[in-house]
Amino acid sequence: MILRQFLSLRKAGVLGMNRRNAEYIMRFNRRSSFPLVDDKLLTKQLSLKFGIPTPPLYHVVSHHGDIAGFERALVDRQEFVLKPARGGGGSGIILITDRRDGKFVTQSGKMISRDEIRYHISDILSGIYSLEGLEDKAVIEGLIHPDQVFGKVTYEGVPDVRIIVYRGIPAMAMVRLPTRQSDGKANLHRGAVGVGIDIGRGKTLDGVRRSGGITHHPDTGELLRDIEVPFWERMLLIAARSTDMTGLGYLGVDLVIDKNDGPLLLELNARPGLQIQIANRKGLLERLEMIDRAPKEIFLSPEKRAAWAIQNFAEPSS
């Protein structure tokens, strides 16, 4: 019975957690490269070197003694994002959209006092949000104004695009749309909606929330399918180049589309989740194996790899 279930998963080309860890992450991601993606500051510096656009960096708080100085560093910026440099799963991130009477207004409209912000920074520095519980840094960077292409299927917050890149080739993609339940955050485990993207055409497919498939956004009620993702080829290229940048063979690339600046690299993930398969109604394994059989010469440049993905991973038109 169980074996048959396993077989049907295998037949659907589903990548399981154990196989992802053993045969992809452990095999293609060198331990020494992990810090490059686990620390968002390092990722930012690296992106700068490779000419990949990222949200602007305003300030970094590294020590408890510097917490008091964060406001001076902000000058009169009204909006910014506060996040831990080594946080995982979107935890510890606060989006500030305005400042009023010495208080800060968050994305969801909540008023936060200066003391609360300081407390939060102190938490970040203590490592409470960091992946290994190590001491951390607090990063303050520019707020993103999302392109309105996903406006109708987003409940507050910033939607982001996740692309799984295997050996430099974009293998699967989805866009993560915040919902009321996810509190404006684009994290699937908090209840955000994941919508698959047809790599070949740059158009959205159906969605997933938690483990169930959906076709309409739960809050706005708009259809998820067939939204054309702008800058699609550019995003695929950024994704393909992330592998050259980090040396990681199995990678999750998170991008946002800014109204003014276009696609920006938000962060990289050396242990990307498997939910993307549900968003695409498709197992990853088949594509990973296709990439393993791809002709050698396409691995030479990121442009060729992105083009190969567009050519090979188009959904059959329905």
Place this chain on the structure above:
Amino acid sequence: MKRPALWLAVAFFLVAFSLIGYRVYRLGYPLLPTSRAKVWGLTMEIFWEPTGKNGKEIEVRAGLPQSRSGQTVVEQRDLSGSLQFNLLPEGLNQIGVWSGDPEDGGVLSYRATVLLNPKRLAKPKPPGPESFPAIIGDKSEQIVARRLVERWASLEAPEKLKAIAATVKGIWREPPPDDNDLKQWSAIQKKYGAEKALVILLRAADFPVRKVQGFVLVESVATQPDRWIAAWTGQKWEHFQAETGDLYPESVCLLPLMMGDTPLVTVSGGKLQEVRWSLSKQTLSQWRSHFERIQRSTRFLDRWSLFTIPNQFQEIFRILLLVPIGVLMISVLRNIVGFPTFGIFMPVLMALAFRSTGLSYGLGIFAGVVLIGYLLRRGIDRLRLLLVPRLSFLITFVILAFTVFALIGSKFGMREFMAVGLLPFVILSMTIERFFILVEESGASVALRTAAGSAAVAAITYKIIQIDPLQLTFFVYPELLFAIMGLLLLLGNYSGYRLSEILRFKVLGGKS
């Protein structure tokens, strides 16, 4: 499967099973933990009354069982507490000496577990000089005795012994003694009593003799020891009942406690009121009893056995050896089944703690502490404490909760509550913090699911490590750790699906 890991795993299995094989085939270890050995429990309670002034030292001496051929004292325990207990070998006997200055007179008790192993009967030792007690009676009585037994000089030793024993009942084997001798003999018997008269007769026939106090092994409670006489036939000891002269058949098991005339229990500095011995048959797993063989063996693996280390350290290893079983379970439950848990090894520590609290109490306390701790954590959230003091605060709260539980337990006599201190408090505190963060970030349902997963894994692990034979098996065959390492290598190479993924990817599995 990656080849090197597979080979390494096979190598580990080979090491484990060849060591076990060696123990089973060459050293004769039992393979099945269910086989039972013949074991007797002896409990002795001595009641006395102090005499004279207060503060006078009391000394109680009692003959105790000792290991000898075919019989091993597996365990002995002094349960009296206030008196100092020493073992004192005295000639053939093992004397227990209790001494001290007890507040009030009273009772002392002692318990021994004796393992009978008739198959392992070593060749009986020929008697030493202590088996030739001083000649009893005057010269003329000696001469009568010698004349009486001389008529059986041609008989074999065992037959001669039977003939002499029969005289206690007044039966004289052919040829009959003359009336004069017989008359003199019944006078001697009257004078010394049946037991001593029998010894005189046996000594006259040059048999080495021992007077023995002890017990015939039947389930019983006694206030007087059985007495018998042991005589050496040249090959083995024969035992007869002193009062009747009846020979004990071989099927009867005897537990000697004292050889010679010394009373079995004496009290100086006090008045002996009563001694109560109780004998009960016990079932003891055969593996535990293997301690006996192992302790004396000179074989390599016998000497390198955990049975050879002192008792209090053995206890530690009994628990330590459970940890690998526990972590193996965790690996299976997480990587093959796919349970979500707080922290990786938290459930193992919980499972170990459940051994003292019991499963339902343990889970209840776990749930209670985490719930109250969560509410507390919510309460202090607005105080904006720094991380380390905050976690320390939670740890202190957990210890406080333990203290309250223990006090409640002692008030109502619930041992399970008092054992609460064995729960892993640091892990519990971290669980509270993680639970709080998970509720904040992913919602209560995810947090509760993870908590339930942790509890389930802890409960399953507990059930597995509670299997007594399994525990004992690891203690007897610590080389099984190699097998666990082999299994972990295999598990570490498992790249198949988790059971939980059947549900997670149901949408995908349904389609072709």
